[in-house]
Each structure stands twice: as structure tokens, then as C-alpha cells.
Amino acid sequence: KQTFVVVFGDQLDIHSVALRDDGKPAGLVWMAEAIEEAEYVWSHQLRLAFFFSTMRHFREELKQAGYEVMYREISARKKKGEGYGLMEMLEIDLRAKKIKRVRCVRPGDWRVLDGLRKLCKRMKIELEVLEDKHFLMSVDAFGDWAKGKKQLVMEGFYRGVRKKYGYLIREDGKPEGGEWNYDSENRDSFGKDGPGDKMSDPKKFKLDRISEDVVTMVRQRFSCHPGSLEHFNLPVTRKDAETYLKDFIANRLKLFGKYEDAMWEGEAFLYHSRISCLLNVKLLDPKRVIDLAIEAYRNGKVGIESTEGFVRQVAGWREFIRGIYWLKMPEYAKSNALKCSEKTDVPGCFWDGETDMKCVADSMKHVIDHGYAHHIHRLMVLGLLAQLVGVHPYKFHEWHMGMYLDAIDWVSLPNTLGMSQWGDGGVVGTKPYCASGNYINKMSNYCKGCRYDPKLASGEKACPMTVLYWDFLGRHEKQFEKNIRMKFQIANLKRKSVSDMKMIKEEAARVKIELLRKPDLG
Template sequence: LRTLIVVLGDQLDMEAAAFDGFDPEQDRVWMAEVAEESSHVWSGKQRTALFLAAMRHFALALQAAGRPLHYTRLDAVQNAGSLGAQLQADIQRLKPARLVMTAPGDWRVLQAVKSVAAANGLPLDVREDRHFFASVREFAAHAKGRKSLRMEYFYREQRKRHRVLMGGDGASDEPEGGQWNFDSDNREAFGADGPGFVPPRACFEPDALTREVIALVNTRFAAHPGRLDSFAWPVTREQALQSLRAFIEDRLPLFGRYQDAIWPGDPWLYHAHLSAALNLKLLNPREVVAAAEAAYRCRQAPLASVEGFIRQILGWREYVRGIYWTQMPGYAERNLLDAQHRLPDWYWTGETDMACLRDALAQTLAHGYANHIQRLMVIGLYALMLGVQPQQVHAWFLAVYVDAVEWVELPNTLGMSQYADGGVMGSKPYVATGKYIQRMSPHCKNCRYDPGQRTGDSACPYTTLYWDFLMRHQGLLAKNPRMALQVKNLARLSDVEKQAVMERATALRREVQGAIGP
């Protein structure tokens, strides 16, 4: 055997660089389902099922395309349990002359494959992941010499370089509409009547192959979080393209306006829910961005919506990947605020009195999905202000979401949401009282807490913890110009009130001790 092409569960792209020069006479594709990928964090059932179902469907596509494949199923008798051990065993059997792979998304996985290659004296060719608009080298060049990094500048460079949403039908160096960012048009809540009819997401009834995976996950990972009765994710490229079309045609026009709105029982709303398909590489970001821009150019969607969506793909997604690969491995250990509390047990069950958090956690466990504002301003916000150790928050986010691969999840959680990286990802910690959640959702009406109270039995925990957070980190935050006003507001609290806030915050922390989970 000349070459073994290592294909991971999040590399399901027939056009990937690893296949360049593939010769079916001499080369073979290698894929393996291993328990380690579901146990190094306590992976949710939806996440594991999506990865396995998409891998098995991709294996069929490879066979149909005439690419010979060595595939190990999770339930195979000889399954070695980890990527490294399985690869090692298969190298002994297949005796390839070299290994080839597309650059993986996890630092941990890259190290594992490198060490197997080295142990066997095999050359390993790690090829550029051209799925992304920007290579890690290009990102590093952008970052070089800058005192601080900001997504906005990187995003503008990307827009110009790839001629996306530029004026003069793409010919000008000025942004379409004269502005790079239309977020000020994009922050509406639904109002008392709610969202009304929202065009539904594309759902896919599990076929026989996916049903087999669902049964396997339910047996093998029975104790893992979440459930699978609602599994409807796209698991093939065709289904992913159908999801893309449904979003562009039906929901993109109102995506921007309601991007930050929250509605009970409905995580889907006008969001795209394409992140899982993108991160498995079933979709290419170029086709996603092109489809969104085309909708604007054909006057099917307004510029504010289209720009807001494109910023997520061409800006944020590429930016977090650059941060991950230029900052790892030390990045995963950062803890700027020295947060040391344990993650509340009910993050794994959803059993809390806080209506907003209960709903966001229930949706997460049912679907492996919550929208970005629920993740940042409900789930992540609570952990940040409570003072949970960021590595525990990271392990939770990586475990429960179907779109969670470490390169994208870690900077979003540890950096953007928990501010543990000291401002590499965001220029300030995202902190707010319960009043923010009250403005963006109707949850507070059905909650036993009052977002306007910061102390007392009815005080909203978000509101208490917000003031407590400002007090605990006053010294650090006062130096940040974007936080100065919020810190200054602390002067409005009397010493007695401050003491009461601290006591209630301490009581909230005491409540979260316990033992559940991995």
C-alpha cells in the first residue's frame, strides 16, 4: 500500500486536499469510529450520533466514488478505542508507505496522529485545510505586529480579499451600503405577540443507517447527556445543501433583525443552524457566503441580514480558527479571572428554577443545539458570573453541541464567553443583569425570580451575580475603557447593599456543589 489517507469525523469533504493525487490502485482511505472521541469529554448523544451517522454516510459516498476504504465501526470486535491505537493497529495490518491527512481541527488529534507516524517511522503529509477562506499562515500574518487583535479588522480584510459584499457590484474597495457592519439594525426582540409563524428548519427523518447509529449510541452511551428522539440533522452533503437552501430562501431575510431574540421552547427561530454541517465539512463556507450574497443582490434579503450572517462565516468562524491554531496549546489552560468554581450539576440535566437557563439547557439536551445568544448571554453568562473554572465550561460546551469541534468551540467558550484569555477574543467580558434577558425574551414573566432585584430571595441570580462580578473584578475592569461606565455604576450601591449582594452570590455558589457528570 502506497498511502493511507486519514479522514477524521469532521473532514467529510470529497474535495479535501488529502485526496489530491489519490490513486485507487495504490492508496486507501482510513476512517475509524472510536469511543475516545465521545469520552474525552462527556459527549452528548446528539453530537456523537451526528458524527457517526455523517461518517457512515460519507463512507458510502467514498465507496460510490471508487475510493477504497478501511473503515472501523465503533462496535467492531477489534476496535482499539482511540484514534491513535486504532491507527497503530491498522498500520501494522496494512503496511502503508506513508500517511496523508488534511490538517485536523483539534490540536490533540494532530499530536496523536503525529506520534503514531513517528513511532512507525512513516512520513506524514499534513495538508492545508482549504475548506477555510484563510489559511492559518495568512491569519498569523494578519496578527503579526498587532498589539491587540480585533475580529472587525480581520473581517474587513477578508471582505476585500475575497470580494464579498463590496460596493460597485464587487468592484469597489468600499463596503456595500457604505458600512462594514449593520449590527445597530439587528437587535430586535419579538415583542408581546411572539415570533408568529417562522419558516421551519429542514428536518431529515433518520434513514436505516442513521437509525442503526441512534440505537448504537443509545446503548453504548446510555448515561451520556441528552436524548435522540428528535434527531433530524443533515447527515449527507445533499441534505446539508437542502438545509442551506431552506435558510437562504425562508429565514435569511429576517435573520439579522431577530438575531439576538430569545423565545421560550424555540431555539431555531430565524437562525441558520448550518454550523454542524459546515464544521463536518458537508458544506463549504464559500458556497454559503455566495448564496447569502446572491440573495442580497437579487433583492431577496436585506443588506443588514446578509452582512450579519456573512460576518459570522467569513469573519468570526475564520477568526476563531486563526486564534486557536496560533495560540494552542497554552490557550486551553488560560484563566485570567482565576475562576475556580465547579460547573453546576444541573448544566447536565437542565433542572434549575431559572426559567431562561432551564429552557436553554432543555433545548441543548434535546437537540444538541441552542442559538448563539442563548449560548453567550444565558448559558455562558451564568457560568462566567458565577465564577466557574473556564476549563469545565469548555468541556461542557464541547460535549453537548452538535457543531462543537475544538478549534471553533474553545475560543468561543474560553475567550468570547468566559473572558479567560484576557481579551484575545473579545475586548471586554460580556456581562449583564437579568434585565438584558428580560429585554430579549419573555422568560422573566414565568420565572420565580425578579430581574429588577439584586438582593433578597426573589432576586434574579443574573442580577446578583452581575454586581458581584463587577465588585470582584473591579480593579481589572476599571482599566478597560469599554467597562469603565459599568464599573462606575458600582458607586450607586451602598456598602450595605454591596455586602448583601456578596452574601447572596456566595449562597448561590454554595448551592452548586455536588457530583454528577463524567
Template sequence: MSEPLRHLVLVLGDQLDRDSAVFDDFDPATDAVWMAEVHHEATQVWSGKPRIALFLAAMRRLRDQLRGRGWTVHYRALGEHDAASLDEALAADLTRLRPRKLVAVRPGEWRLAQSLPAVCKAAGIPWVEVPDRHFYCDGDDFADWARGRREYRMEHFYRWLRRREGVLLDDGEPAGGRWNFDAANRGRFDRRGPGWLPAPRSFAPDPQTREVLALVEARFTGHPGRLDGFDWPLDPAQAREALDDFIAHRLPLFGRYQDAMWAGEPWLYHSRLSAAMNLKLIGPREVVAAVEAAWREGQVPIEAAEGFIRQVLGWREFVRGVYWLRMPHFLDQNTLGADQPLPAFYWTGETDMACLRDALRHTLDLGYGHHIERLMVLGLFALLLGVRPRELHAWFLAVYVDAVEWVELPNVLGMALYADGGRMVSKPYAASGKYIQRMSNHCTGCRFRPDEATGESACPFTTLYWDFLVRHRERFERHPRTALQWSHLGRRPAGELDAVQAQAAGIRARLAAGSRPQHGGEG
């Protein structure tokens, strides 16, 4: 550059938005982009290989596209620098480059949102934070909405934001006459299963992506996951292809079967768009507009369009607002006093429970699981067992390709584990093995019986469910949203409940004895 560096533009691995506000005032003659790959970001939680590979491959693709514009990109690739952390890498380049300002949008993780501005301050370089246009709702908007509310309910927020944004409205009223079509979206497959399923659009790795896959295999050998089927979208064009494919082939039945599960079927009618959205390869407005247009053009039923839009405009924006409102103390919440270690099989997939085994194989191999597998299999078991919230949070953050802390932490601590005491959801998502039997075929052929709570063939979900009701009876038996559920305890003889608790204690002891220390620190 012929002139001193004016702006150094920070782009993190989950900020790959080509239309980000950080680029609004970019001058190729005086400005530069800064991106870095650092080992610590893959090992502070024991990240799965698909997650690491997705972030690195998508980052490198953006780097090359920006350089193709003639822009200067200072890119620190793994193996090309000695910095142990993102903070250390940035500090070294601020000393070397001495920009007048560093321009950024807020990082998607509380840790980095505190540490990176501190790095700039220590270097005497202003940290200039510009608005994040990717989201519908910024932190101040959400704080205004939440002010005065003791509890945060997504349904209330969702209706407020739909009205404000004019989404799925006809003359100011909800399209189809209802705000929520969830009652129509609880379908399950009969014994014949889903039948033929349209395969989601896949993207074969190009030579650069194959280099990334080889790098990840070499440097992160002990991490979970497989890369032989890696096929995620890596740029906006591919993300739009994935969106179009979803709308044409799976959205019509997404609503009806969004809560269903089937052994060996990781995708079913789900979109696979969360990773592209969370890395900001595609924006939620584009996704929501396309889905609403598909309904208005008669391509999909209203329950499918509304159900999907509720996940994006409703739940995704809601959990982000809760995250920034409640951090950093959110991370330490443990209302139910959960104190069990995460079972070792969450890292290996080796368990006799068919539903857990299938969900874990999807997760560990592909870096993916749809929301019911996450909430009502993996999260449910941890809730009933009483897994320490921080441990389950670290596992979810490590294994899913779409995991960024602002979206993952509230889903795990607030929704799956009820660790915040009901600030996010009105009651814990507690259920027995009968729920899994109703919504899947996992119980067929499994050695455990979902209708039994004691004995050798008792389903651990069912045993732990009744134990959960006993352990938390005082808290929930008079709660207006849970009193009916807890009243079922009165129908079981005391001796039977004593046997349930004894069997549950044995499950906990066996799993705790076989657990292993949480990963971290080394690749």
C-alpha cells in the first residue's frame, strides 16, 4: 500500500457476510481485511472435524473472493504463524500493521466480544463496532422488548417481530388466520417410514476444500467426526442453491414431519441451512422472504411456511437476544442442581440405547442433527440424568457444524436443561421413552422397553423420567404448566417409586464411573 493503513477490517469465522457493514466504507487503497485461523478456536472445546473444516473452508473461500476484488487480506492460516489464540494473533498484527482503526461487528461469542476490544485498547488502536445487519433484531431492540418481563417467551417475541417486519401478514393480521400452526406440525411416520426421501443438494469439495480436509485430518486426528462425506455450502451462491433445493423438495412436508425421527435418516425434510446462516453465508431475510413467497405462490402449505419461519425469525432471533441480555452469568446457571458428568458415549456413540446411538452417529460423523434429535433425545437424556450444564454446553458447541455460542448456549442451558429456571421456556422438556417411541422407530428392535421403568429391560429414559419427577416434585407439582404432569406421581405406589429411584441411581453411578474428563487444550 502506498498510504498508511487506515482501517483494518476484522472478519471472524462466523462473520462471512459479503454485505457486512464492515465493508461499507472500504477503500482498497488504504484499508485491509484481517482473518486468522488459530488452533485454540478448535480446541477450547473439542471441535468435531466437520465443524473445523466448514469454518476453515468457508473462510478461505471468502479470502480468495476478496482478494479477487483487488483487496488486501492479511490471512493467518494454520501452520503459518505461532499465535496460540485469536487475541495473540491480532495483537501481533496490530503491532506490525498499526492501523488507525479496527472495524468490526460484534463477535458471536461473549468471550471474544470482551477480549478482542481489549487487545485493541492495549495496542492503543480504536475498536470501531458497526451494526450487524445480518439479524432482524439488535441487542437494544431485544432489551427494549424484554424490559419489565420476568420471563421471556418466544411466542410473544415472535408475534411482535412478525408485526414489526410485516412477515406472513395479510392486512395486518396473521396469514391463514393464526399466528402458530404448530398443532399441524407434529406428524409422525407410520410403520412404513418416510419412504423415498429427496437427497439434499450437496456440494463436492473443490481442490482448495480438499486441502482443508487433509489439513484437518492431519492436525486434529483425535477429534470426532468424518470428512469423507463433507458437502456443505461454502459461499452465498451455494447457500442459495441449498435454499432453493429445500423449498422445492423438502419444505412442503417440513411442517408436518419436523418433529419426526427415523433410524438412519439424518436429514428427513429439514433444510440444512442453519450452518450457512450462522456463518452468515446467507441472511435470514432472504431465507424468510423465499419461504413466504413459496407459500404465496402455492408451492407449500401455510403450516410448513409458518413453522419454518418461526424457527428463523422467531426462535433464532429470540435466543440471540436472550444470550446477549443474560451473559455472562447465563453460563453459570444451574437451577436444577445438575451434577452428573457427561456420559462418555456422547463422544463415542457407543450405547445400547438405539435412539441415542442413532442421534450420536449422525452428530459425530456428520456434525449434524435436526432439532428434535438435539432437544428430545440428546438434550432430554442429559436433562433426566442431571448432566452439568457447562459440560453439555461444551459438547454441543464442539460437535455441530452450525454451533456458534450465541445460538447454542441458550438452546442447551435454557431450553434443553431448564438451567435458567424457566426464563426462556415455561417448563422443562421432560418426557419418557414413550415420546421417542411415538415419534420414531428407534424402539423397534431396541433391547429396552419404553413402557418399563424398572427391571433389566427398562428404558433408561423412562426410569430417569420418573426419577426426575420425584427429585423435582417440590419445584413443579404446583407449577401451573407442570402440575398435571407431576400429578401422575400420585398414581404410582411408593414402593414402585423407590425401585425407580434405586435403578436411576445405578444408571448414574455406572455412567459416572465410565465418564472421561472433558476435552480441551490439545489437538
């Protein structure tokens, strides 16, 4: 029976178990660029260029490795009869080639897996969905770990992964350095002087002919989409991804841990790796990434706090949230623990970056220029603002899916709806990540150049983050008062007078109207 090996845009793994069967190519590899995937969330132009370019480069890699590939490209000029949806195009090709069997590894999106199952059932085609060996823990292994647990705590899961793979474990079975977790050493800010010239920018790559064609196509076909293509300098092949990773390990991992949570105006990357998009399309293998980081530690080039902090992200958090996704979907996507209105979409400035709030404007510049912002910009600036305003958690996830290069449904949904917006009511995090402008002031230099004052919740210079923070706590006081980790924040709220809270509420209503205006994108 002729088989289609379906490879989705986030599965560019040359060692994928779907590709080979009994040591031989398992069938005709089928890949497609779908307009539907670019439009179902309003995708950033750089995100589109990155996906299509890495896919086209993977097509060449497959051909060089001896695979036969059927690939549907979106062309720069709209063609008659051009397909729109992924499943629609797959159905046409399955019929044309009289295919009776489809094989793939588990897609990164429940919606796609569901669509594929329905299509194969309807067409009476045998479907084989294999476990993706790219990940350190299988979906079933996560399910076994989660069974019977009241609260799924990342730390316990992470220690299990470390033990299983022997990551940063000494011969006596104890963790390297004596501690399992160096989180408390990963929270420094830069102080007055900023990061200085100790820092080196991530390596940049020139566009080759394939990438240039993709950029032309995106400019032609998706010009009304958000974001910019000016900074397309990422690796798009496996070889260049490895070079990029090694550059991070050699030049920035050393200070990654210490300044993991710090922000500085105009600096998008600081000591962060920016490899998540390469990992998530599978041009990088997490085991290789972790091995190289641990090797740098063993060679004395990087301290334990940075190495452990980095390993925790890749072996702990990344695997944990994937486990949550497959354990809880599809109901998870509907969670809305804070009962946000479905009508409340992201602030207008989340599309164009136009705002006087310095922290938001700079974070959005990173997103518009690079389809990227490091985790504190995501969680404690943009995510925080969305949460305080009361954006519906799924709407925030959709925006995140469209604007970030590394966002795939399995990784975006638990991170945004769960961790950032507390929409899941405590599955991923035990308390909401809410803070006033004072946190941003502590971790960055934004407030110094801002027209607002992070300490003020009233008056002309009142910081919108601070105003919205108190308003948010006031709105959810009843819900949070039983949460032991919110005790301190609720106690502070109770100290506010009735008249203060009335003023804050009025100010917050004004701020929300201003923030929730629709952007003028021309």
C-alpha cells in the first residue's frame, strides 16, 4: 500500500520516527504550506517567513537524504485552484495518488490531529500516529506521572526527568552543586549601569535564495499581516541552527541564569538563547541542547546556576507544559477561571506598539521586529497587562500564536492561557502572576524614561500597570483570598480605603478604554 508520510511545519526532524520503516523510507513525504495556517490567527510576517523557509530547506534536506517529497508551495502570485486548508489539500492529494495509508508523528496542535483523524476516517484511510521521539517524555509517560496527583507541580516532574536522563546528577545520585534548583540565583537585575559591553549579540545569518523567495512571497501575499521582515536573520537549516546554539553556549549561557529575569530598554535578547523557535520546529534536538550546556559546565566555562536554569527550561518546563497540553485538551482551551468576557481582546498597542507605556512599547518593539520577546517581557509586561485588563485568555493565546515565532499550540496554550493569564485556575501555576509597576521598575530601566510613575495609582502620572493591578485585585478579592500564596497581596489590598479603591476603579475604567481601542493599521 502506498503511504503518505505527512510532515507538518513544526516537525522538521530528519530523525523523525515517521520517516523510516524497517530501515527504509516509509513512504512518500507530503508537506504543504497552507494559507489557512497563516490566517487562522493573524500571523506575523516574520513568523510566516521563518516557517515557510525552514520547511523549504527541510524539503531539500529530505531529498538529499534520499526521500521522495511531494511539497505544495504558496506562490508569490495567487494561482487558480490554489488550496487553502491543510486538510483540504491533503484530501485532494490522497485522492489523486490513491493513497491508502497515512503516517505521521503526533502533531503539535490538537486541532490538526483532530482534523487528520476525521479526514482519514471519512476517506477510510489507515492512520498511524507515532509518538514524537523529539521530546524527552512521551505523552503516556506524563499521564502515568500525573495519575492520582491533586496538583501537578513542575519541580517534581523536572527532578524525575533529570534522574531518568542523568542530567546534572552526581555519581552519588545527588544533584550537581548540591541543589536541585537555583531559581533564587536567577533573578538579578542589571542595576544602574545596565548590561554594558559584556554582552554579545546572537549570531546573524544571511538570506539564501530560498529565504529570499519566501520573503518575496510573504511580502506579496501577506503584506497586511502584522510585524516586520527587516530582521530576518535566523538560521533556517539544521547546520546553521547548531552553529547558532554553539554561539549561545560559548558567549551568553554564562550570564543567562543570573539575568534571566532582567530587562533593559532596546535589548531584545540580552543573555537569552532565542533557540525556542529552532527547538519547536525541531531543527534542534533538546538532548543535544542539554548535552552541550552540561559539557560547558563540566569544562568549567559556565556556573551551575546558569546551567541548571537553562536545563530546567528545556528538560523541565518545556516537557511539563507539553504533558499538561495533551493531558487536558481539548477542554483546556475553554478554561476561563477569571470569567473574562469573550469580547475583551488584546490591547490595540499589541499590534502596533503605539503607547506611552515605555515597558509595553519596548517589549512590543521586540515582538514586531523579531517575533520574539524574552520570558519576562511576555509574562511580566505584555502578559501582565493583558491579565490586568481582563483580556479573554484564549484571545491572548491567539494573539501570542500569531505574533511569536516559537508559538505552537502545545507550547503557547498552557503558557498563555495557563501560566500567564491564570485562565486554567491553577493547573500550571499555583497563583496568578500579577504585579504592579514596581516589579517592572525593579527589573528594568523602563520607568526612568516613562511619563508615568510606577508608585502612583492616581493622578496624571499614575502608572497604568499599578492602577490596573489594584483594580484587578479588587475585582478578584473573593477568589484569591483563600489562596495562601496571595495572602500578602490581599492583605495590602485590604489596607486601601474605600475612597482610594473608588478612585482606582474610575481611573482603571479610563485606562481600559484607552488601551482597548482598535489599532489604526492603515
